Amino acid sequence: MIVVASATSNTGSAVAEALLAAGHRIRVLGRDRGRLQRFAERGAEAAEVRPDDPHGLREAFADARAAFVMIAPGLIPGSTDFPAYQRRVISAYRHALDDLDGLTRIVGLSAWAASYAGARGPVWGLRPFEEALDTLTGVEVTHLRAGWFMENTLPMIEEVRATGTAHGLIPGDLPLPAIATADIGAVAADLLTGRRRAGTRTLELQGPRDITLDEIVAAIGQAVGRPGARYERIDAAAMRERLLAAGFSPHMADGTTAMTLDVAERRIVMTQPRDAETATPTTYEEFLARVIG
Template identity: 35%
Template structure:
């Protein structure tokens, strides 16, 4: 099986690559800068320079591929939803033009809403576009990444996380490596077909209060959490230079999922993955907080 992997240096993609290598597969990896690949990986993969927003290069890079792990790249333009739409056009053209029969797409909890969840709406539209191609596709509806906490290192060092979600609202938290394990299994398995949705929920639903307690115990630093008004976060994002469309996309990922939202896929043994936030924080976050990096 010829497998292509996008974002192979990302939080999930890099684990997908190494898992495929361990399974005996030499994946084709698609990325802007092949030099960013880890040195030990470069000779083990087929690296192709690709801009995922350029449909022509995506089509050329996926010629001869049987299965594709697709992740929309992190938006960098003024309108995140427009960036997701551009990425979607690329994967649609690649799948149809190269007759790729199997796709595993990294989506998100909340995409089932289809509208009203900020940037997650862009993932929902990619799901819908892939569904219309008549190929075998699995959408991974992932919970909140542990690694998102690395975007708030300064706040963690200061001892207080600020969020706009209710502090006692539970949600799924998941390790990117566990997402990669599900993705690699799906890519390698020949026992499924059609359209599938596979939620990846991590080991437990956690409230922000529970997260703060877990981080305190794992890192040895007293960490609290407080809820702030939507307008406070909006003003902060605007001061950082974010466009109105970008601000709406970021806010919507929280505001769209806090009022009576229930994930389409309930937590089951199939959606529950093993890595705990406590273990991840002890292994990955504790040192970063201590050394200031």
């Protein structure tokens, strides 16, 4: 049995889809059984459990030989103390996975922000999550440090469609190691089944090439009939105000702005070279074609 936690998240669902497509027996975990139904209809076991419930998780991981885990959700806009929530999730997973009979492999979703010791905002918990998994004994642990998710551009698609312009705090000419979550899911599935072995405990993943937001917005414009689309950079204060207007708490608006500044000012960077081990195949243009249809 392979257990996939947070199976309704973008990456968790990609892991589950890849495993089901390959014919593996899996159990999917999530906070809403209804949202797990699509996997159950294809033969997966489904368990409703919160990611900060240590006892519920312990039961859900029973008889697992491999497990995919992550901190989810990665963002709670209204939170007033997100690090406290992350600590509860980390503790719950540490308890649930400790000394489980038959468990041989764990793949944990992390991100490139974990390479920066001073990471702030929603990504603060990534390194403590890795460190907690590292304390487990008798099990092979792989941390997948994924780059900048292509899914981050989904709001930009709607903004460009509506106005012809997208806005953000990251410089438009900054190369980003963009990656599709479907590719992360495929790598995770191969690691969970033993089809692939990571050469190191920490494996960074990034798409086939870096891409800038200027390039991304131009590609979006072409795809949605806005050929003159452009990207405009805003400052940190403007980003914070936009987040507050979108319903973020001041705590989460401050943290999300700080996290984005760490990318914009290159404190968060990839540390492993792009090569056959770290590169994934989906280009941004291919991703865009899939999501726009």
